[in-house]
Amino acid sequence: MPSLTLDEARERAAQLTEVAYAVDLDLTDAETFGSRTLVRFRSASSQTFLELTGAVEIEVRVNGAAADATYDGSRIRLNHLATDGVNEVEVDARLPYVTDGDGMHRTVDPADGEAYVGAYLGMDIAHKVYACFDQNDLKASFDVTVVADPTWTVLANGRTVEQDAGRWRFATTPPIPPALLVVAAGPWASVRWEHAGLDFAWHARASLATELARDAEELKAVTVGCFDHYAEIFAEPYPFDSYDQAFVPGLNWGAQEMPGCVTYRDEMLPRGAVPEDLRLLRTAVIAHEMAHMWFGDLVTMTWWEDTWLQESFADYLGYRVAADGAGTPGALVGHEARGKPAAYDADERRSTHPVAPDPEDVPDVDAAMTIFDSISYAKGNSVLRQLATWLGDDAFLAGVNAYLTRHRFGNATLADFVAALDEASDRDVHAWVEVWLRRTGFDTLRVERDGDVPVVHRDGVRPHRIRVTAYDDQWVETGTAFVDVADDPVPLPELSGRFVVPNSHGETFARIVLDPATAAAAATGLCRIDDELVRGVLWTMYVDQVHTRALDAATFVELVAQHLPGERSVTLVSAVLERTLDRVLPLRLPAAAVPGALGELAGACGTGLLHATTPERALAFAAGVAATSSDAGSLREWLDAGAAGTLPLTPTLRWAVVRRLAELGAADADLVEAERSRDPGTDADLGAAAALAARPTPEAKAGAWAVAADPTVGNRLFRATLGGLWVAGQAELLAPYVERYLREGARWAARGQAFAQQVGHARPTIELTDGQVALLDEVLAGEVPTVLRRAWEDWRDDLG
Structure with missing residues (x-):
C-alpha cells in the first residue's frame, strides 16, 4: 500500500x-x-x-x-x-x-x-x-x-x-x-472505582484475574496519585469522560495512549512475583501514558517531525510523575541505566536525527515510523529534563500550560511550543532550541585537575546546568554543587581534593569523562556509592565506553563480575546484565571468549543470589544465573524443586531455566512439552517456542525456522521463536539461518511497519563472520522496506 x-x-x-x-x-x-x-x-x-x-x-x-x-x-x-x-x-x-x-x-x-x-x-x-x-x-x-x-x-x-x-x-x-x-x-476481569467525578477501571484477560486482584490496590494508587499530580501541574483539566486501562494480548508497543482507554501489553501483569524493576517501569509507563492525555491527545502534533512533542514529553513526565505523584523515585534509575545508553548509541549512528527534525526530513509515514526511537524517547526526555533545569521549573511549567491551553483539542508544532516557552522566560529559548533540538549528537563533560581543584570542561556547543557530587576516599558523599557549564571551564575549589562525578544525577544528556584519580577510584569503589542514581550514571559511562571501544569488553565483564554481586538496585542488576548479554558479548567480544565471560557472569550472579538480602534482589540474580550458567545439573535441580534455593521460581524464571537447559542440550522436546502441559497459557506457549528453538540440533533449528517463516505467525510467537534460535556457541549450526534471515527478512517485513520492526529486533545475536557482514552489506545495497532498513543499518553501524 x-x-x-x-x-x-x-x-x-x-x-x-x-x-x-x-x-x-x-x-x-x-x-x-x-x-x-x-x-x-x-x-x-x-x-x-x-x-x-x-x-x-x-x-x-x-x-x-x-x-x-x-x-x-x-x-x-x-x-x-x-x-x-x-x-x-x-x-x-x-x-x-x-x-x-x-x-x-x-x-x-x-x-x-x-x-x-x-x-x-x-x-x-x-x-x-x-x-x-x-x-x-x-x-x-x-x-x-x-x-x-x-x-x-x-x-x-x-x-x-x-x-x-x-x-x-x-x-x-x-x-x-x-x-x-x-x-x-x-x-475481561475488571476492577472499577470512581475518583474526581470520573469512572476509572483496570482490565485484564480472565485468566489473569488473580494477578489483577493481586496488584489492584497498587495499580489504583499509582493511577490516582499520577492523576492528582497532573491536576496540580496542568492548568487544563483531564480532557476525556472516563479513564480505562487494560492489559491486552499482542500489543506491539509497551503501551498506547488511546484517549480515555489506555492499553498495555499484558506482560506488564506477570504471573508470580512481580520483579521490582518491572514494578518501577510499570509505574513510569502508567504516568507516561497519562501524560499523553495532554501531550498527544488534547494537543496533537501536526506532522510526524514533531513526534518529540508527544513522546519526549510523555517519557520525561512519566519518570517525573512516577516520583512526585506515585512516590517511586527509583523509576528514574531505569531511564539512566536503560534509556540513556540506547540513546547515546542511537545518536552516533548514521540514522541519527535531531530531536526536532524539519518536516521535509519526514517525507512519509514509513519514514515517520523510523523516528519512534531512542532519540524521540530517551534523548528527548533527557533534553526536556535539562530544559526544565536550565529554565527553572516555574518558567518551564508556565510555558507548558500556555501551550496546552492555546492549542487544546487542536494541532501544534515546535514553533508553537517555543513561542509559549519564550513568553514565560527571559532566557534565550530560541538559541537553546537551535543547539539542543535542531542538532544531532551530544557534548562531552570532562573533569580535569588544576592541582587539587576539579575543573569541569565542555567539549561541544550546548549550555548545561548540572550537579557535581563530591566524595571522600571511602565514597561517602561530602558535597554537591550545581554549575552552569558553557564555553569557559568551571573550577570547583569548594570540592578540592575529592573525587567528583559530573552530571551525577543525570540532569543533562552528555558523555562524561572522569579525571584519572576519580576514574581509578570508581573502578574499585563503584558498589560502595550509596546513591543508586549516581551508580546508574557511572554504569552508563562504562557501557558507553565499551560501545565506543574506549573500554575493552573483557575488562568491562571483569568490572561487572566485581561489582554486580554488591549492587543493591534491582534495576541496575537487570539493566547491566541485559546490556552485557544483549550488546557487549555479541558485538564487542570474540565468540571464543563468550563462554568464559558467561562463566564470570554466572559466578557473579550466583554470589549475588547467595547474599541477596531481599526476595527482589534474589529474583534478579536468579534470572542472571538462569541466563548464563553452564551447570545443567544445578539448573535441573532448580526445575525439579520449583525453586532456586528458597526462592520460588516464577513462571518467567522457570521458562528461562528451561530455555537455558535447552541451549545446553540438556532439555529435549519431551521435557519442554511436559513443562508446557503442566501450566498451559501464553507464558507456556512462548516459553516453549523459545526453548524448542534453542536446542543445539539441526532438526530444532529447522523446526523453529518453519514456525517463524509462516506468513500468518503471530507477533509474539515470531519474536519468541527467533529469540530462542540465536544462541552463542551455535554459530556453525546457525550459519544457514543467518543467510536466510538476511535473504528473507525483507519479504517478512512487507506485512507492515510494526512487523518490520519485529523482524529487525529479531536479528542474529551472535558474532557474525566477515562473509555474513558482507552479505548484510549486499542486502542493504538492494531494496529493503524503510522500517527494516533502519534497523539493519543500525545493526551494521553497531558491528563497526
Whole structure:
C-alpha cells in the first residue's frame, strides 16, 4: 500500500474541515469483522480520498447515492463531492483480523480458550479497521458502536452510554486523531472505582484475574496519585469522560495512549512475583501514558517531525510523575541505566536525527515510523529534563500550560511550543532550541585537575546546568554543587581534593569523562556509592565506553563480575546484565571468549543470589544465573524443586531455566512439552517456542525456522521463536539461518511497519563472520522496506 506523504497530508488538511465519524464494528464473526463508517466533512474540492486497507467486501455511498468512487485495496478515491455543504460518505466493509498487532488483532488465550479482539491502532494503522482520513491534523469526533458476544465487556475511548443484547454504544468523543481510536473486547476481569467525578477501571484477560486482584490496590494508587499530580501541574483539566486501562494480548508497543482507554501489553501483569524493576517501569509507563492525555491527545502534533512533542514529553513526565505523584523515585534509575545508553548509541549512528527534525526530513509515514526511537524517547526526555533545569521549573511549567491551553483539542508544532516557552522566560529559548533540538549528537563533560581543584570542561556547543557530587576516599558523599557549564571551564575549589562525578544525577544528556584519580577510584569503589542514581550514571559511562571501544569488553565483564554481586538496585542488576548479554558479548567480544565471560557472569550472579538480602534482589540474580550458567545439573535441580534455593521460581524464571537447559542440550522436546502441559497459557506457549528453538540440533533449528517463516505467525510467537534460535556457541549450526534471515527478512517485513520492526529486533545475536557482514552489506545495497532498513543499518553501524 502507498505510504501517505507529507505533501498529500498537507493538501488534504487544507481541503477538509469539520470532520466527524460514526463507526459501527461487528466482531461476532471469527474470520472477518464488519466495519461500517459514516464520515461527515466539508470539502473545498470535489475530489479526495479515504484510506481503507484490505477490505474483502466493500460498498461505498456518497451523499446518499451509490458512489462514483474507485477502490484499489488501500484508498477509496472520491469524486463529485459537494463543495458548498456537508458531505456524507458511508463505507460498509468486511476486513480480516490480524495476528501481528497492527489492526483488529484477534487472540485466543491458550489458558482457557477465550477470545479477545482489540483495535490496536496508531500511525498508519487506523485504515486497517475503518475508512478514514488517516492523518493527525484531521482530528474528529467519534461515535462508536460495537456488536460483540453479549457475555463480553467492550471498551472504547468514551464511556458506555448504552448496552443491550451484545450491542455497546459509547459517548461521543471530543476531537481526537483517527489513529487514536481504540476498541478492546473480550471477557475481561475488571476492577472499577470512581475518583474526581470520573469512572476509572483496570482490565485484564480472565485468566489473569488473580494477578489483577493481586496488584489492584497498587495499580489504583499509582493511577490516582499520577492523576492528582497532573491536576496540580496542568492548568487544563483531564480532557476525556472516563479513564480505562487494560492489559491486552499482542500489543506491539509497551503501551498506547488511546484517549480515555489506555492499553498495555499484558506482560506488564506477570504471573508470580512481580520483579521490582518491572514494578518501577510499570509505574513510569502508567504516568507516561497519562501524560499523553495532554501531550498527544488534547494537543496533537501536526506532522510526524514533531513526534518529540508527544513522546519526549510523555517519557520525561512519566519518570517525573512516577516520583512526585506515585512516590517511586527509583523509576528514574531505569531511564539512566536503560534509556540513556540506547540513546547515546542511537545518536552516533548514521540514522541519527535531531530531536526536532524539519518536516521535509519526514517525507512519509514509513519514514515517520523510523523516528519512534531512542532519540524521540530517551534523548528527548533527557533534553526536556535539562530544559526544565536550565529554565527553572516555574518558567518551564508556565510555558507548558500556555501551550496546552492555546492549542487544546487542536494541532501544534515546535514553533508553537517555543513561542509559549519564550513568553514565560527571559532566557534565550530560541538559541537553546537551535543547539539542543535542531542538532544531532551530544557534548562531552570532562573533569580535569588544576592541582587539587576539579575543573569541569565542555567539549561541544550546548549550555548545561548540572550537579557535581563530591566524595571522600571511602565514597561517602561530602558535597554537591550545581554549575552552569558553557564555553569557559568551571573550577570547583569548594570540592578540592575529592573525587567528583559530573552530571551525577543525570540532569543533562552528555558523555562524561572522569579525571584519572576519580576514574581509578570508581573502578574499585563503584558498589560502595550509596546513591543508586549516581551508580546508574557511572554504569552508563562504562557501557558507553565499551560501545565506543574506549573500554575493552573483557575488562568491562571483569568490572561487572566485581561489582554486580554488591549492587543493591534491582534495576541496575537487570539493566547491566541485559546490556552485557544483549550488546557487549555479541558485538564487542570474540565468540571464543563468550563462554568464559558467561562463566564470570554466572559466578557473579550466583554470589549475588547467595547474599541477596531481599526476595527482589534474589529474583534478579536468579534470572542472571538462569541466563548464563553452564551447570545443567544445578539448573535441573532448580526445575525439579520449583525453586532456586528458597526462592520460588516464577513462571518467567522457570521458562528461562528451561530455555537455558535447552541451549545446553540438556532439555529435549519431551521435557519442554511436559513443562508446557503442566501450566498451559501464553507464558507456556512462548516459553516453549523459545526453548524448542534453542536446542543445539539441526532438526530444532529447522523446526523453529518453519514456525517463524509462516506468513500468518503471530507477533509474539515470531519474536519468541527467533529469540530462542540465536544462541552463542551455535554459530556453525546457525550459519544457514543467518543467510536466510538476511535473504528473507525483507519479504517478512512487507506485512507492515510494526512487523518490520519485529523482524529487525529479531536479528542474529551472535558474532557474525566477515562473509555474513558482507552479505548484510549486499542486502542493504538492494531494496529493503524503510522500517527494516533502519534497523539493519543500525545493526551494521553497531558491528563497526
